[in-house]
Amino acid sequence: MIHYTCxxxxxxxxxxxxxxxxxxLEVQAAPDPQLGDFDEDIDHLTELHQILEGIAEEDEMDLSNAETSLQxxxxxxxECHRQFLKNPLGRDAFHAIGFSNN
Known part of the structure; x- marks a missing residue:
């Protein structure tokens, strides 16, 4: 028989x-697609264009890294299911931490 634990x-x-x-649960990086877009009609300096293009390619490679996703x-x-549905992101636990007014 299979035993399950919460x-x-x-x-x-x-x-x-x-x-x-x-x-x-699946968490993935969601890059802004506008960050890597260039307007080709604008005349950029060739060197600046190559630098920016290299940065955009590095960012895309970093975001595809396994460290940016979780399954x-x-x-x-x-009972834990009911609690999870009430607060799936655990926000209450973060705000429940209180500090004195020193």
């Missing part, structure tokens, strides 16, 4: 009596 709270999920939810599949118990 990836959020680490509790074992009993699929015989409760629903197991899966979250599939994951996570199992959630019903």
């Amino acid at each position: 990836d959020r709270c680490k509790r074992e999920i009993d699929t015989a009596c409760e629903i197991r939810y899966t979250v599939q 994951g599949r996570y199992d959630l118990c019903p």
Whole structure:
């Protein structure tokens, strides 16, 4: 028998009596397509054009790097699923940190 564990709270999920939810997450870099575009009708200095073209090619190669993307599949118990739907980006946890007014 396959055993599932909630990836959020680490509790074992009993699929015989409760629903197991899966979250599939894919994060990719989304470059601005306008950053690499040049208007060919404008007369640029050849050297400047080559430098800018080289920078644009380097940026495209960097964005295609595996470090800029993530794919994951996570199992959630019903309670963690409800919490995830309420706050999928975890914003509340970030704002809940309080600092004193020193």
